[in-house]
Amino acid sequence: xxxxxxxxxxxxxxxxxxxxxxxxxxxxxxxxxxxxxxxxxxxxxxxxxxxxxxxxxxxxxxxxxxxxxxxxxxxxxxxxxxxxxxxxxxxxxxxxxxxxxxxxxxxxxxxxxxxxxxxxxxxxxxxxxxxxxxxxxxxxxxxxxxxxxxxxxxxxxxxxxxxxxxxxxxxxxxxxxxxxxxxxxxxxxxxxxxxxxxxxxxxxxxxxxxxxxxxxxxxxxxxxxxxxxxxxxxx
Amino acid sequence: xxxxxxxxxxxxxxxxxxxxxxxxxxxxxxxxxxxxxxxxxxxxxxxxxxxxxxxxxxxxxxxxxxxxxxxxxxxxxxxxxxxxxxxxxxxxxxxxxxxxxxxxxxxxxxxxxxxxxxxxxxxxxxxxxxxxxxxxxxxxxxxxxxxxxxxxxxxxxxxxxxxxxxxxxxxxxxxxxxxxxxx
Numbered sequence: 001x002x003x004x005x006x007x008x009x010x011x012x013x014x015x016x017x018x019x020x021x022x023x024x025x026x027x028x029x030x031x032x033x034x035x036x037x038x039x040x041x042x043x044x045x046x047x048x049x050x051x052x053x054x055x056x057x058x059x060x061x062x063x064x065x066x067x068x069x070x071x072x073x074x075x076x077x078x079x080x081x082x083x084x085x086x087x088x089x090x091x092x093x094x095x096x097x098x099x100x101x102x103x104x105x106x107x108x109x110x111x112x113x114x115x116x117x118x119x120x121x122x123x124x125x126x127x128x129x130x131x132x133x134x135x136x137x138x139x140x141x142x143x144x145x146x147x148x149x150x151x152x153x154x155x156x157x158x159x160x161x162x163x164x165x166x167x168x169x170x171x172x173x174x175x176x177x178x179x180x181x182x183x184x185x186x187x188x189x190x191x192x193x194x195x196x197x198x199x200x201x202x203x204x205x206x207x208x209x210x211x212x213x214x215x216x217x218x219x220x221x222x223x224x225x226x227x228x229x230x231x232x233x234x235x
Numbered sequence: 236x237x238x239x240x241x242x243x244x245x246x247x248x249x250x251x252x253x254x255x256x257x258x259x260x261x262x263x264x265x266x267x268x269x270x271x272x273x274x275x276x277x278x279x280x281x282x283x284x285x286x287x288x289x290x291x292x293x294x295x296x297x298x299x300x301x302x303x304x305x306x307x308x309x310x311x312x313x314x315x316x317x318x319x320x321x322x323x324x325x326x327x328x329x330x331x332x333x334x335x336x337x338x339x340x341x342x343x344x345x346x347x348x349x350x351x352x353x354x355x356x357x358x359x360x361x362x363x364x365x366x367x368x369x370x371x372x373x374x375x376x377x378x379x380x381x382x383x384x385x386x387x388x389x390x391x392x393x394x395x396x397x398x399x400x401x402x403x404x405x406x407x408x409x410x411x412x413x414x415x416x417x418x
Contacts, residue, residue, distance in 0.1 A: 092324075096330075096332075096333070097324075098320075098324075098326065098327060098329070098330055099320065099388065099417035099418045100320055100326065100327060100388035100417070100418045101327055101330065102418075105417070105418040106418065111417055114417065115412065115415060115416070115417075118410055118415055119386075120323075120383075120384040120385070120386055120415070121317070121323050121324075121376065121381075121384040121386070122324075125377060126324060126325070126329075126374060126377075128325075128329065128332040128333060128371060129333075130333035131333070215418070221413075221416075222412075222413060223412070224412055
C-alpha cells in the first residue's frame with residue numbers, strides 16, 4: 001500500500017496516494033485542473049500545457065507531476081487562468097476551428113475551455129493553415145483542421161494485438177495525425193466510438209453519427225467543463 | 236439627453252445574427268425606447284445620416300464592398316461590435332480560405348453539380364459593378380479596430396440584449412454561462 005500524502009491546492013487541504021499525478025489527485029479532492037492531452041488511465045504526456053499550475057512557486061504541468069507531501073499548488077490564481085486562456089486562444093487560431101460547422105460542437109473540450117475562460121475573441125491573428133481531411137476509413141474520419149496534436153488517440157487507441165492505430169507523421173510544423181486504414185477497418189463500433197470520445201476536439205469522428213445530440217442537451221451546453229468534478233463528493 | 240444611436244449591417248453573414256437581434260422578442264419595444272436606429276436593415280436606412288454611438292457588425296469581410304462598408308462604419312460609429320462567429324473569425328465563409336479562389340469560382344459557376352453542362356460559354360460574373368472577392372475571408376478586427384465581441388452562431392438573443400443594455404446604461408455586463416457559445 002502506498003503512503004498517503006497531504007498537499008494544498010489554493011490553500012485547500014487535500015490528500016491522495018503518493019506518486020499519483022496531480023491532475024488525478026486533485027480530481028479525487030474535488031478540484032478541477034483542465035486537461036486536453038491527459039486522459040485518466042494512460043501515461044501522461046504533458047504536451048498541451050493547459051494543466052499548468054504553480055507548485056511551490058514554479059510553473060509545472062500537473063499531469064506529469066506526482067503529488068508529494070507538503071506541496072503548495074496554485075491552480076486558480078489570475079496569472080494561471082490567464083496563461084491557460086492564452087493556450088486556448090493559441091489553439092483556436094493555429095487550427096481551423098469552425099465551431100458552427102463541427103459535429104463535436106457542444107461536446108468539444110477545447111470549445112468548453114473557451115467557454116470556461118470566457119474567450120470572446122482570440123488575441124492572436126488566425127493562421128488559416130491548409131489541412132487535409134482523411135475520410136478513407138470505413139468507420140472513422142480524421143479532420144486535421146481541428147487536431148491539436150494532443151496524441152490522446154496515439155496513446156490510448158490500440159488494436160487487439162497492441163498495435164497503434166493512430167500515429168504522428170512528420171515533425172514540428174509539419175506534424176499531423178495519421179490513421180492506419182487496415183487496422184482501423186478491423187475496429188469494432190465500440191472501439192471507434194471510444195476513439196471519437198477520447199479526441200478532445202472534433203478531429204476524430206465516427207461516420208454516420210454526426211449531430212447525434214440536439215443543441216441544448218450536449219455535454220457542455222448548460223454546465224462548464226469540470227463542474228462535475230467540483231460538485232463531486234470530497235473524499 | 237438624446238438616445239444613443241445604433242447602426243447595424245450584415246457583411247459576409249447570413250443575417251442569422253440580425254434574426255437573433257429580433258429574437259429579443261417583446262424587449263424589442265424596450266430597445267426602441269432605449270436607442271434610436273440609424274443605418275440598418277432593421278429600419279432600411281441605407282446611408283448614415285448622422286454620427287452613431289454603436290455599430291453592430293455581422294459577418295466578416297469576403298469582398299471589397301464588405302471592406303468599404305466596414306470602414307464606413309468605423310468612421311461613423313464611436314463603438315463597433317463584432318456580432319457572431321463570422322465577424323469574429325470569418326465563420327463558415329472562411330472555410331474557403333484554404334481553397335484557391337479560382338477553384339472556388341470554377342466550382343460555383345462551371346464544375347458544380349448544378350452548373351456543370353449548363354454554362355457552355357464558361358461565363359463567370361465579372362462586371363465592374365460587382366465587388367471583387369478578397370483572397371480570403373477576414374475577421375472584422377483584422378480590417379478595422381473592433382471594440383467588443385459577442386460570439387455565437389447566432390449569438391444568443393440574451394447576450395445581445397445584455398450587452399446593449401450594459402453599453403447604453405453603463406451597468407456591468409453579465410455573461411452567464413449559457414449565453415456565451417460559439418455555435
